[in-house]
Amino acid sequence: MPITILRLGHRHYRDQRLTTHVCLTARVLGAKKVILSGEKDEKIINSVKDIKERWGGDFEIEYQKNFRKVIKDFKGKKLHLTMYGLPIQDKIKDIKTQKDLLIILGSEKVPPDIYHMVDYNISVGSQPHSEVAALAILMHEYFEGKELNKDFKNPKIKLKPCKAGKDIIET
């Protein structure tokens, strides 16, 4: 069940840490790929590739300027996460039947036509929200919590869970 995340309208500096958190969330919760749009930001792309290199898994990241083309060309269903959308709890059953999903996350203003280019506009809470938190809940619901047991292949380092303190293992 591949999930691809499309991050719209990234702005250098202002969005750097939030977009990085979008990528980390997507990776840890089992997305296949993040596509960044907006201003090109090699720093984020390199830091995410570095995490993959050290921590394993097959997560991909790429930049695409033409986000409308990404949406149009995507073969599966397209889901835009927005506080204005329909409640996730009413639609998740249907969403879970989709095997190939593009999840679209805005930064500041999302162009109005995007709402009409997608199969679902979905809200997590119908209130001002964090797109990182909304993405986490959507993915957690979609994968039914099984994503937390995901195995990241070929890591150089991994963690041994600790009651207190830190335990990092070199593999």
Next chain:
Amino acid sequence: MPITILRLGHRHYRDQRLTTHVCLTARVLGAKKVILSGEKDEKIINSVKDIKERWGGDFEIEYQKNFRKVIKDFKGKKLHLTMYGLPIQDKIKDIKTQKDLLIILGSEKVPPDIYHMVDYNISVGSQPHSEVAALAILMHEYFEGKELNKDFKNPKIKLKPCKAGKDIIET
């Protein structure tokens, strides 16, 4: 079941948007209060109060310089979210029996003694992560999804969920 969030080590500028996302996530998913520590940042406090004023609910936000005193004085159980901790899926059943919970979120480096001042060190995925996403999944698990139907009292504006587009209602 009151949840309080303690955000450690906030840094002006660098953490401003992420700490705001922590606050938005805490509010929308039903926390009672966020306590900010680190550098004092009136801009975040005012913007969160402004959201409460317009969107309703009884969410509180305050600043406390002495975060160790906040942890020591807290009457309920204390949970530190950290990638190094025990897997949430192994501990959530026990955590859900706790009626009064302090959730501690770090920014950059968390002082080592914090790991030993808490009842739980909990990880969401045992990988590099976003603390915003980890908080969202923890709260979503704790409240069993019921938090998504939360009613925010006395709003000035609210949203009517939309299949496409935006519908804001003045109340």
